[in-house]
Amino acid sequence: MSDFEAGKFVGDIIAANAEGLFQASKKFISDKGSQIKARLSNTFVDYLTIIGRKYSSTKTIIYRDTPQSIKKFYEPIDLYNDKINLATPKIADILFFNCPVVITGTGGSGKSTFLKYLLLDTIETTNLIPIFVELRVVEQEQKSLIEYISNSLQLHKVDLGSEYLKYAFESGNFLFLLDGFDELSQDYARRLSVEIDNMSQLYSKCTFILTSRPGQDFISWSNFIELKTKPLTLVKSISLIDRLNFDEDIKEKFIDELKGKLYESHQSFFENPLLLSIMLLTYRDSASIPSELHNFYALAFEALYYRHDASKTFKRPTLTNLPVDKGKDIMSSFSLITYLNNNTIFTSFQLKKLLVTAMQLSSCECDVDELISDLLRAYCMLLQDGLKYQYTHRSFQEYFAACYLVAADDAAQIKLIKQFCQKADTDITLQLAYGMNPKMIEEKLVIPFLKDFKKNIGYTGDLTKEVFIRFAKHYFTNVSIHSHMGLSIPLAGSKSSASALGQRLNLSITRFILSIYNIDTKFNGKPYEPTELIKLRDTKARRMEFSIDEAFAMPEVLNWFMQHSVEVRILSELMNLEVQLNEKSKKNAELFDSLLNIKPTVRKRNNLKS
Numbered sequence: 047m048s049d050f051e052a053g054k055f056v057g058d059i060i061a062a063n064a065e066g067l068f069q070a071s072k073k074f075i076s077d078k079g080s081q082i083k084a085r086l087s088n089t090f091v092d093y094l095t096i097i098g099r100k101y102s103s104t105k106t107i108i109y110r111d112t113p114q115s116i117k118k119f120y121e122p123i124d125l126y127n128d129k130i131n132l133a134t135p136k137i138a139d140i141l142f143f144n145c146p147v148v149i150t151g152t153g154g155s156g157k158s159t160f161l162k163y164l165l166l167d168t169i170e171t172t173n174l175i176p177i178f179v180e181l182r183v184v185e186q187e188q189k190s191l192i193e194y195i196s197n198s199l200q201l202h203k204v205d206l207g208s209e210y211l212k213y214a215f216e217s218g219n220f221l222f223l224l225d226g227f228d229e230l231s232q233d234y235a236r237r238l239s240v241e242i243d244n245m246s247q248l249y250s251k252c253t254f255i256l257t258s259r260p261g262q263d264f265i266s267w268s269n270f271i272e273l274k275t276k277p278l279t280l281v282k283s284i285s286l287i288d289r290l291n292f293d294e295d296i297k298e299k300f301i302d303e304l305k306g307k308l309y310e311s312h313q314s315f316f317e318n319p320l321l322l323s324i325m326l327l328t329y330r331d332s333a334s335i336p337s338e339l340h341n342f343y344a345l346a347f348e349a350l351y352y353r354h355d356a357s358k359t360f361k362r363p364t365l366t367n368l369p370v371d372k373g374k375d376i377m378s379s380f381s382l383i384t385y386l387n388n389n390t391i392f393t394s395f396q397l398k399k400l401l402v403t404a405m406q407l408s409s410c411e412c413d414v415d416e417l418i419s420d421l422l423r424a425y426c427m428l429l430q431d432g433l434k435y436q437y438t439h440r441s442f443q444e445y446f447a448a449c450y451l452v453a454a455d456d457a458a459q460i461k462l463i464k465q466f467c468q469k470a471d472t473d474i475t476l477q478l479a480y481g482m483n484p485k486m487i488e489e490k491l492v493i494p495f496l497k498d499f500k501k502n503i504g505y506t507g508d509l510t511k512e513v514f515i516r517f518a519k520h521y522f523t524n525v526s527i528h529s530h531m532g533l534s535i536p537l538a539g540s541k542s543s544a545s546a547l548g549q550r551l552n553l554s555i556t557r558f559i560l561s562i563y564n565i566d567t568k569f570n571g572k573p574y575e576p577t578e579l580i581k582l583r584d585t586k587a588r589r590m591e592f593s594i595d596e597a598f599a600m601p602e603v604l605n606w607f608m609q610h611s612v613e614v615r616i617l618s619e620l621m622n623l624e625v626q627l628n629e630k631s632k633k634n635a636e637l638f639d640s641l642l643n644i645k646p647t648v649r650k651r652n653n654l655k656s
Contacts, residue, residue: 056094062173070214101162121286124276146254151275154320157257174221218251227258277317340481343445365416380404381446391436448478471557496624525597
């Protein structure tokens with residue numbers, strides 16, 4: 047490791063914790079002598095040394111062939127919520143809160159790299175024992191979190207297991223770094239969320255830091271606070287580019303463009319570290335940046351496929367000799383299959399099997415081993431890490447899955463949209479599809495959803511208290527009071543009944559609609575100051591929850607919602623949107639009829655609702 051030597055720090059960490067680790071073992075092992083103490087210390091030394099080396103460097107879309115030291119290219123991100131602002135936080139800043147933390151950010155915002163940075167900072171500056179877990183691997187092995195940690199530590203070497211860990215964790219001095227909660231399947235995420243929440247309460251002396259994309263209902267997790275990643279500023283964007291080991295002339299020109307008008311015109315791209323890195327590649331190869339996200343990914347794919355050197359343009363040779371559009375077709379089919387199965391990392395056997403199916407689905411034929419070589423070296427869509435393969439970044443999987451959706455026939459689109467809706471607010475697949483074909487998404491998803499939404503709450507033109515209560519009961523389960531945000535209506539995070547699953551799906555689609563139509567979801571109203579409700583619960587609690595019937599039976603609560611809540615404002619916006627989309631659809635149909643000289647009373651239009 048060029049900039050990080052675990053051995054310099056690991057010994058101090060274990061020396062500070064050796065006695066506590068040894069005392070915890072006495073309950074589970076007959077050997078209580080110094081030999082077991084030494085073996086136990088060595089076990090933890092080995093673990094910390096391995097994870098320190100493993101996560102101190104990484105491959106990226108820029109550094110595809112050789113892992114680079116995180117310390118060299120990492121640009122510290124900022125974190126915030128409605129009460130907290132952390133500039134370039136280190137582990138000491140997170141530990142200061144003395145409670146579990148969820149860090150949320152969109153794909154490519156730097157969450158995983160930040161967690162690795164915190165791991166290294168923990169080893170260098172504290173005596174805590176960090177436990178780093180990639181949650182997708184836990185699901186792949188179908189273990190509980192505690193079992194996975196026990197196996198990772200290889201405690202079987204000293205005849206200890208998960209029961210020992212539970213006892214050791216109670217004494218504290220452990221830091222759990224849990225990466226990628228959003229990468230889990232829905233069923234496993236519900237199961238694991240209960241375990242994580244329970245662990246955070248049982249081992250309250252330990253610290254828990256978890257990363258995820260936005261959209262998950264962490265509000266139901268006990269005592270967790272949510273911190274969001276801040277978008278990169280112009281200064282941080284320039285600093286990140288400057289850190290990269292890249293052609294200096296291109297970097298200089300790119301930074302000059304940033305300082306000009308490029309940052310202002312493409313700010314949403316530059317605010318994201320991944321998109322900023324891809325943008326540097328596309329700038330090198332085309333000297334132009336598209337304004338739409340789906341066009342950006344299309345150009346990025348071509349930039350990764352058609353590689354250049356400093357002196358001349360050339361097309362990187364391929365073994366399959368597939369045209370770029372055929373390669374895109376295979377990637378779209380492959381990404382659809384893996385997206386639907388929630389897979390982003392594969393063994394060689396799994397990858398070959400999936401690619402054979404993808405070639406059949408896309409009606410393309412080539413040698414599968416040559417195709418894998420091209421995906422690694424020509425198309426640059428996959429990375430190889432040891433014996434495993436994975437996407438260069440998961441957002442490429444989402445882009446190509448969206449490409450497949452847009453190109454599919456009507457019947458397939460309807461079926462796929464229902465599947466994609468499960469992640470409507472946690473990834474960019476439907477967002478990309480909307481950018482490529484907004485009419486299709488509106489007719490097959492948005493309009494039918496809003497029509498049912500309107501029917502379910504009995505909305506006929508006036509947003510009355512009765513309509514709002516029906517809305518609350520139909521789509522949510524409870525009312526929560528937060529000291530930092532007044533009143534809200536969250537979903538219960540661990541509930542898994544059919545009605546709760548339907549509620550989560552509806553909420554996911556609603557968030558997607560709010561996003562693509564830029565409907566403001568920020569709370570700007572008067573904070574709720576509870577009087578009657580506060581008497582019903584422990585006032586020291588950070589969050590208080592009530593059933594909807596219990597809360598809305600009190601006039602002060604319902605009146606506050608109707609006058610100040612973001613929910614009422616959003617509900618009104620959605621109902622107005624439903625009217626606007628129907629009017630637009632009707633006008634478009636009339637225009638089409640007029641172009642074909644067809645009378646509206648004669649022409650029969652197909653019902654597009656699924």
